[in-house]
Amino acid sequence: MTCGCNLKERWETSRDDDNLDWNRLKTVLERYHNQPGSLIAVLQETQSIYGYLPLKALFIIARELKIKPSKVYGAATFYTQFRFKPVGKHLILLCQGTACHVNGADRIATALCEELKIEIGDTTADGMFTLDTAACLGCCSLAPVMMIDGQAYGPLTPDKARAVIKAIYSTELAAGRDGEPA
Ligand code: FES
Known part of the structure; x- marks a missing residue:
């Protein structure tokens, strides 16, 4: 999501958000009712509920806080903390800060992308990991x-980064087997 053009049309034609429970967002909005300057807090709580900011949520927030949708969208896209795509069961955040960069974060990124078979910003096909x-x-x-x-x-x-991913996969597989009916 990089452009705010045709927001309403994109929301109305999208089926991505159909199965979400909007009552949870309603509860958040009731708590922030009539609180000026609460937009960022509402966006943060919305993301903690759904794991990302669904497009439809931005319209509901705009309507309830009486703010233009384009303004809500602009605020959400301004801050890097907000995501616009569903995340996997496990969210991997690879540090790109200076200390990590000079100590080889790029090599770790390459290893993780190879291990997970995705690019940075994507989610594995099985929905297990998002790499960001x-x-x-x-x-x-x-x-x-x-x-x-x-x-x-x-x-x-x-190698250590790959091993961490493999260990989490193994734990998930074991949990899946334990959950199967005998
Ligand atoms: S944790 Fe500080 S630069 Fe990575």
């Missing part, structure tokens, strides 16, 4: 570092 980048994650002593579901891993080598 972030500015300094605040644990530079671990550089190069990645964070998965809030847990930091570092200092990484390409």
Whole structure:
């Protein structure tokens, strides 16, 4: 999502958001009702509910906060913290800060892309992982570092990064087997 043109048309023709529970957003909006300057807080809570900002949510927020949709969209796209595509079960944030960059973050990125068979910003076909980048994650002593579901891993080598991914996949597979009926 890089352009705000034809927002309404894109929302109306999109089926991506059809199955989401909008009551959860309604609860957030009721809490921020009549609170000027609450747009960013509402966007943050919306993302924490759905894992990203669905296009339809931007229209609902605009309507309820009485702000033009283009303004809501402009605010959402201004901040890098907001995502516009659904994320996988596990969100990988690969640090691109200075300490990580000089310690080989690019090699880690290459290893992760190869291991997951996706590009940065994408989600694996099975919906298990989303790979994204972030500015300094605040644990530079671990550089190069990645964070998965809030847990930091570092200092990484390409092999260590691959091993972390494999370990999570193994855990998921084991959990899937345990969940199968005997
Ligand atoms: S630069 Fe990567 S954690 Fe600070």
